Amino acid sequence: MDARRRNNVTVIGCEDAPTVLLAHGFGCDQNLWRLVVPDLSKRFRIVLFDHVGSGRSDVAAWSPQRYTTLDGYAEDVLEICAELDLRDVVLVGHSVSAMIAVLAANREPERFAKLVLLTPSPCYLDDGDYRGGFTRADIDELLDSLESNYLGWSAAMAPVIAGNPDRPEVAGELEAAFCRTDPAIARVFARTTFLSDNRADLADVTVRTAVLQCSSDAIAPREVGQFVHDRIEGSVLVTLDAIGHCPQLSAPEQTAAAIAEFAGAR
Amino acid sequence: METTFSALLEDSAEDLYENAPCGYLSTLMDGTIAKINATLLGWLGHERAELLGRRRFADLLPVGDRIYHETHFAPMLRMHGEIGGIALELVRADGTRMAVLVSSTVKTSANGTAQLIRTTIFDAGDRRAYEHELLRARQEAEQERDRVQLLASTLQRTLLPPSLPDVPGMDVAAYYHPASADEVGGDFYDLFPLTGDTWAFFLGDVSGKGAEAAVVTSLTRYTLRAAAVQEPGPASVLKRLNTALLKDQHGATPRFCTAIQGLLEPAGDGAKVTLASGGHPPALVIRHNGAAELLDTRGGQLIGALPDARFVEVELRLRPGDTLLLYSDGLTEARTHGRVRYDEEDLRDWANTLDVGSATETVAAVSRLLDSFGDGVDDDTALLALSVRLLGDERP
CATH class of the missing domain: 3.30.450.20 (PAS domain)
Known part of the structure; x- marks a missing residue:
């Protein structure tokens, strides 16, 4: 197994500085971190990767068995850490990767120094008193929406996504391929993302955790961020003055500063 | 204006x-x-x-x-x-x-x-309705394709032995690589006991693909197994198959195949192998010291094409550490990265560089070689290997 290739791992920044591992969420790839990386790489060693099925990961490594639960993704994170021999890692998980980070840290707490959960939600569906924000019908609608917008996707797209870093002439196409995923894989990832319930895993977190939420986020509302903060003992909650689900794009300086402050603190 | x-x-x-x-x-x-x-x-x-x-x-x-x-x-x-x-x-x-x-x-x-x-x-009301129809048609086509693949893979499994039997003192291994998930391939192999401590085996390739080829494969396997039990000499087994295929030529598509039939008998610390070939690429033997050679069975004719087809028999001794490899032309006609066709001599030269001592290792190495050709393998490929265990190697 070659996790470096499978997950298209990139390492940049200061070689001897603490390691910050950035995990992207559903819908995108490691490019999503592009605006926060310049700031963070001044102080940290940054490890970026694409989840299998996203970006320029090895699509051939994708299987429905491994990737219909978030555990499969968490295992990938641990394999990346093991293969690169990363220690005292500050693991930053955005969106669904926040729960992937929780699962990874619960499995091998000794591997991680800190967790940063960026716009996390442990459960997107409403359940009794819990307000995740969505109903099952909403999620089915999302799956339809994904499907309609992948209509133009074809097998012709696949070689571009699989990519060849040695061929600069496809760089433009790769740019265009950002956020593009094989529709069959995207569908499974969407289901896995929005139908998982990891509320019970929060209490098991022993790694020092910061919850970073946005002041207005349609996907992970503030009460959900509060819920995560309440369930993880000793966690800190930071509310970024940012709108939307991707503060690393809408408020990159603020997001980078919040990550750096927590990651750099003793 | x-x-x-x-x-x-x-x-x-x-x-x-x-x-x-x-x-x-x-x-x-x-x-x-x-x-x-x-x-x-x-x-x-x-x-x-x-x-x-x-x-x-x-x-x-x-x-x-x-x-x-x-x-x-x-x-x-x-x-x-x-x-x-x-x-x-x-x-x-x-x-x-x-x-x-x-x-x-x-x-x-x-x-x-x-x-x-x-x-x-x-x-985009009208357009979306049309796209919706397209989407549904695509989903139906995908489901249909899944069904066809399931059917093909199920049928394929019935044409190949589910696992190879244990042959005392020998290591045996096989591999099948279908060129397409949508169609049943035309390659086949088997290994089975005869009376006493003798064994028969074969590997071949019928013309064509799909349902028509599956019919011929089924007839061929059945005939080879039945004939080997009655009269185990490999050349006479292939003669019986030739007769059976000729009798069965009533469709529009001619039915013929190439095959190597083998008989395995224990001899001393190794085994005696008799092979007969009908139009099939030569078997390869890799000696325990690493030297590889092709077994000359030139002159054996296509099976099912001529009433008096001739088949060529060769005999060889396998000693501890020797491996016999049968393969189909999916391997030797694969296009390599330079897009030239791989051939039997290339296979022999490649085998000369191998450091393997058993059938299992040989089949694993050849399947890696096939993988390295990527989409250059445009036909089904079957492999069957037999090796005599080294003394003291009692692994099951």
């Missing part, structure tokens, strides 16, 4: 904006609606004052599309500064929905700061 034309050109920019045949919307970077044209307001059934400064673009979307907006649309727009042709729905004031195609660009100031998002919205 002149006057009408210039009157038309005086069409005011404002009228053009408000009553354009598409919806226009400008929002702040956080999505707050700052400007909207009359066309879009008409479509939505909202008053301007209800929306300006109060609602965000995403608020106009149903929840599923709102998630799509947050996870795909907005990030892509931020990254690229533009996004086009996204299929979404808008929720009208009365709760009904409208299918639209949306394109947005980010307007930046002279110093590059993003200022606002400009969005155009096209009514």
Whole structure:
């Protein structure tokens, strides 16, 4: 197994500085971190990767068995850490990767120094008193929406996504391929993302955790961020003055500063 | 004429904006609606004052599309500064929905700061209905394809032994690589006990693919097994098959195959092997010291083509550490990376460089070789290997 290739791992920044591992969420790839990386790489060693099925990961490594639960993704994170021999890692998980980070840290707490959960939600569906924000019908609608917008996707797209870093002439196409995923894989990832319930895993977190939420986020509302903060003992909650689900794009300086402050603190 | 034309050109920019045949919307970077044209307001059934400064673009979307907006649309727009042709729905004031195609660009100031998002919205009702049909047709086609693949793989399994039997003192291994998941391949192999401690085996390739080939494969396997039990000499087994295939030529497609039939008898610390070939690529033997040679069975004729087909027999001794490899032409006719066809001599030369001591290792090495050809392997490939265990190697 070659996790470096499978997950298209990139390492940049200061070689001897603490390691910050950035995990992207559903819908995108490691490019999503592009605006926060310049700031963070001044102080940290940054490890970026694409989840299998996203970006320029090895699509051939994708299987429905491994990737219909978030555990499969968490295992990938641990394999990346093991293969690169990363220690005292500050693991930053955005969106669904926040729960992937929780699962990874619960499995091998000794591997991680800190967790940063960026716009996390442990459960997107409403359940009794819990307000995740969505109903099952909403999620089915999302799956339809994904499907309609992948209509133009074809097998012709696949070689571009699989990519060849040695061929600069496809760089433009790769740019265009950002956020593009094989529709069959995207569908499974969407289901896995929005139908998982990891509320019970929060209490098991022993790694020092910061919850970073946005002041207005349609996907992970503030009460959900509060819920995560309440369930993880000793966690800190930071509310970024940012709108939307991707503060690393809408408020990159603020997001980078919040990550750096927590990651750099003793 | 002149006057009408210039009157038309005086069409005011404002009228053009408000009553354009598409919806226009400008929002702040956080999505707050700052400007909207009359066309879009008409479509939505909202008053301007209800929306300006109060609602965000995403608020106009149903929840599923709102998630799509947050996870795909907005990030892509931020990254690229533009996004086009996204299929979404808008929720009208009365709760009904409208299918639209949306394109947005980010307007930046002279110093590059993003200022606002400009969005155009096209009514896509008819087009979306048509796309919906296309989508359904594609889903049906995918399901159909899955069924065909399941059928092909199930049929394929019935044509190959589920596992190879244990042969005392020997290591045996096989591999089958179908060129296509949609069709049953034409390659086959088997290994089975005869009386006493003798064993028979074969590997071959019938003409064609698919259902027609599966019929021939089934007949061929059955005939080879039955004939070997009655009269184990490999050449006479192939003769029986030749007769059976010739008798069966009643369809439009001629039915023939190539095959190597083998007989394995224990001899001293090794085994005696008798092989007969009918038009099949030569078997390869890899000696315990690493030397590889092709077993000359030239002159053996295609099976099922001629009434008096001749088959060529060879005999060899396998000693501890020796491996015999049978293969089909999917391997030796594969196109390598240089796009030239791999051939038998290439296979022999490659085998000479191998450091393997058993059938299992040999089959693993050849399957890796096949993988390295990637899409250069355009035919099915079957492998069957037998090796005599080294003394003291009692592994089951």
